[in-house]
Each structure stands twice: as structure tokens, then as C-alpha cells.
Amino acid sequence: MSAEVSVVPVGFLPLLDSALLVAAREVGFAAEEGIELVLVRENSWASIRDRLAVGHFAAAHMLAPMPIAFNLGLAPLAVRTIAPMALGLGGNAVTVSKSLWAEMSEEGARPDLDPASAGTALRKVLDRRNDETKLRFAVVHPHSSHNYELRYWLTACGIDPDREVELVVIPPPLMRDALAAGRIDGYCVGEPWNSSAAILGIGHIVTTKSRIWQSSPEKVLGVSEAWAMANPDTLDRLLRALYRAAKWCGDAANHAELAALLARAEYVNCPSEWLMPALTGQIQQGDGSIIAVADFFVPHDKGATFPWQSHALWFYSQMVRWGQVGASPKHELIARDSYRPDLYRRGLRSLGVALPGANAKVEGALTTAMPVGAAGASLVLGPDGFFDGKVFDPDHIVDYLAS
Known part of the structure; x- marks a missing residue:
């Protein structure tokens, strides 16, 4: 010892x-x-x-x-x-109020957790509202994957997260109650604070972290x-x-x-x-349907x-x-x-476990599971795609930011 x-x-x-x-x-x-x-x-x-x-x-x-x-x-x-x-x-998701989901459904959002269709429908909801009432979404911290992924999703779907919606910070355990009280219209948070809203009939899960950026x-x-x-x-x-x-x-x-x-x-x-x-990947969305998301967490x-x-x-x-x-x-x-x-x-x-030989990789480049070089046991990575098809090369950050 x-x-x-x-x-x-x-x-x-x-x-x-x-x-x-x-x-x-x-x-x-x-x-x-x-x-x-x-x-x-x-x-x-x-x-x-x-x-x-x-x-x-x-x-x-x-x-x-x-x-x-x-x-x-x-x-x-x-x-x-x-x-x-x-x-x-993985492990987080985006949940919205039942009323906002109803509006999104009218604009073509599908109950399949697809971020592209959900984001397109949300864009149409905002157009219909014509800035009369700004939607408020919550994240857990300014320096969180939730904040960055929510922003990434919104922006890729044509929504300016700083101008067209309001983003606020709320601790994870209070998210569902804030939604129930009508203080926010949606949130991005880790589990179980999405599933609890769906199970209790308070909110609807519209997409997941693993659908926005796989293996993230x-x-x-x-x-x-x-x-x-x-x-x-x-x-x-x-x-x-x-x-x-x-x-x-x-x-x-x-x-x-x-x-x-x-x-x-x-x-x-x-x-x-x-x-x-x-844990099982059987995600209850909030309308009684269950969708299998094997890589949710x-x-x-x-x-x-x-x-x-x-x-x-x-x-x-x-x-x-x-x-x-x-x-x-x-x-x-x-x-x-x-x-x-x-x-x-x-x-x-x-322990003799799989130890990757590299310190970094191109994110979003793997469209399927792929064996990679590792010391010890074998290692399979991916898929790791972003929903909009973009890739992030850590050796070319300046070019990425310029794009």
C-alpha cells in the first residue's frame, strides 16, 4: 500500500x-x-x-x-x-414543453429524435411567432457541452442562439420544475432530468446529444x-x-x-x-412512444x-x-x-486495457465503427459524426473557425 x-x-x-x-x-x-x-x-x-x-x-x-x-x-x-x-x-438530450412540441409538430417535427427535422420545425415556429414572444431555453452552465451543443444545433438549423432565443442557466435538478412552471420553453440537460419530464407528462424529448454529435x-x-x-x-x-x-x-x-x-x-x-x-437506450419521448438509441449513454x-x-x-x-x-x-x-x-x-x-496510440483524432470523420491502433486490447471507435456532416480537424482550428 x-x-x-x-x-x-x-x-x-x-x-x-x-x-x-x-x-x-x-x-x-x-x-x-x-x-x-x-x-x-x-x-x-x-x-x-x-x-x-x-x-x-x-x-x-x-x-x-x-x-x-x-x-x-x-x-x-x-x-x-x-x-x-x-x-x-453521450447522456444528455433536448426537452421542450408540451405546448412548444405541439407547435413544432404542426410545422413538421417528427417524433424520431432527428435534430434536423426538429430544428427546421423550430425555425418555422420562430418565423410564425415573428419575435412577439422570444423562446427561452436553459442550459446547465455557460461552459458546458449542453450550451455548445444546443448552440451548434440551433445555428446549424438557421437559428441565431444569441438573437432569436434567450439562453439562461439553471442547475440540472431544477430544469424539469422550471419547465413545469412555465419559466422556460425547453432545456438541454443530462439524465434523468429529460426522462423524468417525459415520464411525468411535463415535456417532450426532441433530440439527443448522441444524435447531434455521436460519441461525444x-x-x-x-x-x-x-x-x-x-x-x-x-x-x-x-x-x-x-x-x-x-x-x-x-x-x-x-x-x-x-x-x-x-x-x-x-x-x-x-x-x-x-x-x-x-441505461437501456429505450428513450421515452413524452407522447407514449419509445425510441431505441443504443448510444444514448x-x-x-x-x-x-x-x-x-x-x-x-x-x-x-x-x-x-x-x-x-x-x-x-x-x-x-x-x-x-x-x-x-x-x-x-x-x-x-x-490493466492491459486498450490505450489509444494517438492523443487526438479528426472528430466527425468516422461514419461507421472502426478498429484503431491501440496498445493492449483492441479498440473500436465511432461512428462520431455531427448531424450536419461537418468535421473538426484539431490540426486546423483556424480554418474551422473561419468556416
């Missing part, structure tokens, strides 16, 4: 994609690595940021763009933070860089525990048990039935835990696109190095 501290306090929000942390603690993977994983539930991403900054947490369940934003100086009271592991792919990152393990450098052995053991938890979470035979664990009061605190749609397969630096750079490109930070070689380097595939490989090498 290492002489390093093995008590690891980690903050999380009540969301399905805290699954790897919960399973690591409750199924015993952390204990088997000599780690006492202390999970502390928070209700907002701002609280996660602040408690990591003041040293209450060594690491946290974190929005994938947050470490980049911290290191670029876009958030107050933030310490330098790195992401040595992703916590899965949602949350990461955000770690204080100072803590990571001071405790390398503990970090390696934590990564091994989380990787084993990811494999367990990805096994369909464990989904009912996982839903029951997550549903407990100290974690997501909801009926387990709200968690099963995302992917905790292990497709390199789901690898911290691709191309993911980090795509988020950086969106920060530049929406005026949150200026474009520069320095900023690009900071964004890239916020994700640490080197630490991922160091921590997991002893």
Missing part, C-alpha cells in the same frame, strides 16, 4: 453520469485499489468549482469543458484543473493539478478503480442494480425508473473514458466561436493540455 493519502473526497452532481463514481464506491472497485472514495453531492456546477478551488475536493465529476475554462481564466476562484479521464460519452464527451474527472502532481500513485489507483467501474456500468446485466444505486437519496435521489431509459465502449485532446480543442473552438475567449496559439495550447491522456495511459497500463 502506498504511503500517499488514500482518502479521496470527490464532488458530484445528481446525474446519471456520476455512475462511474458511484459504482467505484458502492461496488467496491475503489476499496480494492486502497482508496476510500468520499462522494459529496452538490447541486450546482459553481459549487463544484468553488469547493475544488478551496481544497475541499481532490477531484470532481465535472462538465467536460470546465477544466479548459478554468485554465483559460474564464471562471472566478478556479484552480488549474486537469482531466485525466472522461466519464462516458459529456463529463470528465476534473482533478486539481496540484493534487494530481503531489499524489501520482493515488491518482493512478483512482483511475484504475473508475475504469473498472466503467466496464461494470457498461454491462447490461448490471443496469438494474446500477439504477437502484443511483436512485438512492445520497446520489440522484429519484425513482430508478427514471434512470433506466438512458456509453460508459465504457468506444474509448469512452479516454480524454481525447481533440474533444478539448473542439470545446475551445466553441468558446472562441461564441466570444468567451480570444483565439490564440497560447489559448489553444492551454485547452489541449487541460486533457491528459498521458496520465490515463500511466494509470491504466498495468
Whole structure:
């Protein structure tokens, strides 16, 4: 046993994609690595940021763009933070009120989760309203995949997210209630706060993250860089525990048990039935129909835990696109190095698992599943397409932004 501290306090929000942390603690993977994983539930991403900054947490369940934003100086009271592991792919969706869905249906939106038809219908709804009442959509944080993907979807469908709709920030657990109260017209959030609205008859799921950008990152393990450098052995053991938890979470035979664990009061605190749609890929839209989305949430397969630096750079490109930070070689380097595939490989090498040989890839280039070069076990990636057919080459960010 290492002489390093093995008590690891980690903050999380009540969301399905805290699954790897919960399973690591409750199924015993952390204990088997000599780690006492202390999970502390928070209700907002701002609280996660602040408690990591003041040293209450060594690491946290974190929005994938947050470490980049911290290191670029876009958030107050933030310490330098790195992401040595992703916590899965997919996991969020876009939900609208029943009344807005009725308007979208009249304009041709189909109940098939297709982002293109839904976005085209929303464009027609806005045209019909003629700016008389601006629609209000909520995201969980300005520096979130939810914000960037919602904006990407709207813009690709001809809607200006800064001029034609209003975007507000609401913590994930309050989204459904805000929709029910009529305070917002729709939102982009992680599970189970889409499925719960659909099951309770409050909202309608119009599309999913995995339909907007397949195999895209949602949350990461955000770690204080100072803590990571001071405790390398503990970090390696934590990564091994989380990787084993990811494999367990990805096994369909464990989904009912996982839903029951997550549903407990100290974690997501909801009926387990709200968690099963995302785990099984059987998505209830809100009108009684169920649509199979096999890649709605992917905790292990497709390199789901690898911290691709191309993911980090795509988020950086969106920060530049929406005026949150200026474009520069320095900023690009900071964004890239916020994700640490080197630490991922160091921590997991002893497990003999698939370790990608590259740190980055062209996002959106894989139209089918494809084997790729990796050390250890074999690795299959993709498909990873954007719904509008665009690709993102991390080696040509300037050209991407110009387009």
C-alpha cells in the first residue's frame, strides 16, 4: 500500500453520469485499489468549482469543458484543473414543453429524435411567432457541452442562439420544475432530468446529444493539478478503480442494480425508473412512444473514458466561436493540455486495457465503427459524426473557425 493519502473526497452532481463514481464506491472497485472514495453531492456546477478551488475536493465529476475554462481564466476562484479521464460519452438530450412540441409538430417535427427535422420545425415556429414572444431555453452552465451543443444545433438549423432565443442557466435538478412552471420553453440537460419530464407528462424529448454529435464527451474527472502532481500513485489507483467501474456500468446485466444505486437519496435521489431509459437506450419521448438509441449513454465502449485532446480543442473552438475567449496559439495550447491522456495511459497500463496510440483524432470523420491502433486490447471507435456532416480537424482550428 502506498504511503500517499488514500482518502479521496470527490464532488458530484445528481446525474446519471456520476455512475462511474458511484459504482467505484458502492461496488467496491475503489476499496480494492486502497482508496476510500468520499462522494459529496452538490447541486450546482459553481459549487463544484468553488469547493475544488478551496481544497475541499481532490477531484470532481465535472462538465467536460470546465477544466479548459478554468485554465483559460474564464471562471472566478478556479484552480488549474486537469482531466485525466472522461466519464462516458453521450447522456444528455433536448426537452421542450408540451405546448412548444405541439407547435413544432404542426410545422413538421417528427417524433424520431432527428435534430434536423426538429430544428427546421423550430425555425418555422420562430418565423410564425415573428419575435412577439422570444423562446427561452436553459442550459446547465455557460461552459458546458449542453450550451455548445444546443448552440451548434440551433445555428446549424438557421437559428441565431444569441438573437432569436434567450439562453439562461439553471442547475440540472431544477430544469424539469422550471419547465413545469412555465419559466422556460425547453432545456438541454443530462439524465434523468429529460426522462423524468417525459415520464411525468411535463415535456417532450426532441433530440439527443448522441444524435447531434455521436460519441461525444459529456463529463470528465476534473482533478486539481496540484493534487494530481503531489499524489501520482493515488491518482493512478483512482483511475484504475473508475475504469473498472466503467466496464461494470457498461454491462447490461448490471443496469438494474446500477439504477437502484443511483436512485438512492445520497446520489440522484429519484425513482430508478427514471434512470433506466438512458441505461437501456429505450428513450421515452413524452407522447407514449419509445425510441431505441443504443448510444444514448456509453460508459465504457468506444474509448469512452479516454480524454481525447481533440474533444478539448473542439470545446475551445466553441468558446472562441461564441466570444468567451480570444483565439490564440497560447489559448489553444492551454485547452489541449487541460486533457491528459498521458496520465490515463500511466494509470491504466498495468490493466492491459486498450490505450489509444494517438492523443487526438479528426472528430466527425468516422461514419461507421472502426478498429484503431491501440496498445493492449483492441479498440473500436465511432461512428462520431455531427448531424450536419461537418468535421473538426484539431490540426486546423483556424480554418474551422473561419468556416
